[in-house]
Amino acid sequence: MSEKPDAIDRLAVTEPSPGEKHFPKFEVTPELTAEAREYVAQYPEGKEQSAILPLVHLVQEKFGFITPAAVEWIAQECKSTPIHVDGVVTFYPGIHRRCPGKYHFRVCHTIACAMSGGEELIEHICKKIGVNAADMGEIDPMLVSEDGLFSIEPVECLANCGFGPNVMVNDTLHSQMTPEKVDALIDELKNK
């Protein structure tokens, strides 16, 4: 028996992350429920389960990541079960089950971006925000800086291959990035 929790055990716990201090804690408010029901109502009658992904995005936008409590709430709103929602949530790499930093960097390292320096950029950003690129996990490669302000995650193709390397910071795409441009961006975000 290994002492490490296995994949099923890990569903029930949230690994702590320094990013959490920059996001509000998950709680269900009447406004949140109202917004959620709007999404659920978009789908045909009896197909509430379709709203799982929209609700996941809703929670992630407001609270940064998906906690077991959020999974239970989503299951309830979508007339599904928590284990089913967990099944969906664990499939997608775009869904965080650990809190990212306030500014989440997604750096593309697929072929075209890699050819224009995406891999080097990942190492550069890691150094700049004070994390060790070698610590990236195989299943969840996201690394969060100690102050919780920044996080980095190498991702596959962002569909802007002609203008690499591409970096997405939260919702904004920055193309043709260089180490200098990234440094300037990080400094600017730090002083915000």
Next chain:
Amino acid sequence: MSEITYLPGHEPHPRETRRIFRNIDRAGYNPSIDCFLADGGYETLKKAIQMKPEDVIAEVKKSGLRGRGGAGFPTGVKWTFIPKGNTKPVYLVCNCDESEPGTFKDRFVVHQDPHQLIEGLVIACYAVQAHFAVIYMREEFPEGAKIVRQAIREAEEHGFLGQNILGSGFDLKLILHRGAGAYICGEETGLINSIEGVRPYPRIKPPFFPAAIGLYGCPTIVNNVESLCQVRQVMMRGAEAYAAEGAQRSPGTRIIGVSGDVKRPGYYEIVSGSMTYGELLYDVCGGPRDGRKFKAIIPGGASAKVMRCDEVLKAKNPDGSVKEMSVFDIPLDLDSIAQHGSMSGSGGVIVMDDSRSMPKMLNNLNRFFAWESCGQCTPCREGNPWMYKLSTRICEGKGAPEDVDLLKSVADNICGRTVCAFGEACSWPTQAFTTKFQEEFLALTKPINAAKPHNPETAAAQKFLTRED
């Protein structure tokens, strides 16, 4: 129509024909409906909605329009696959999960000119009589999602969506559904499962052809963003005019995204078959970087088989004689390159020059496919990480010559043995790279490596295999 001015530095190349990308990078243009209406937007819908739905389908069929998502299936024919006498609701899904590495065309449509997509989509929905449609957009377009949601709202306000569209009695509800970063959601049945709120494992065909059993078990038409925009072009210009332009078997314009080692990478909309790969790369894209030579081209997104630039290809002249040509002489349409073992797919051209190590390029692709395999079928789930491990080992100089053969045999045993086309998509690069650039792979290997353990575990296990007495 008046002359269009484009933003400085973003002017189209003189050999381009901008139709879908007409308003991309246009000076003074924004995604709002006002801009679109001023440019003659939604006029085609007004025309189409007065026709009979079957006539719209006939028109699209006659135009010879072929889907732009990669497979190139005739769009009009796809629409007729809805079973006759169907009593269930029909759905239409727009595939905006653009995630094939090398492809970047739909991004610009949804970010800069979303109303042309909505107009094409409403026409398509009218043709197949769908009253509920979904735009499935990848999660990596958060700004695009906001723009399209706003566009849907505007179209509803103007009566182009919702109840009784333009007084025709036709109702359509359109929603946007966002994915969450999975490549497999671009596969149409995986996409449907993603909308249904279950894990997006592709479904097996037969019986799950979406046109027969799709979203919620009902007939569903899945079309790519560019295909729907092309539907609008067909209805705007008429099937005959549309079919007359470009290659006979794949008419219309195509959006080609060029990335990698060329002087001017970017997106180019050209008439299908109007130029060769050589003209595209040398004339339009400015040729290789200074002091470099082209070495290889991936002609249709990451899963297309790589083509060697110095390879001599054989093709038949119209009189039956055989001529020798290179990849640069192949016309840029949907079918020509297929005769030479690759595919034109989604129009993403990735170019590599002589500074690139081919095993490294393949290793990058193998990592992509290993990461994106959905895990439903064993050959793909286990085979992809295996291929990634093998190509990594070769790149690190720890491989033996046999590893190259093993790598190819793993690929050979994935393709054709999976539920969806991902099995082919992931094995084609390995098959092509290891065959066409075998010498580069072999140069990195050493025979002695075959006897060495690959990792600490095998090193530990090896002590049980050696006799110490």
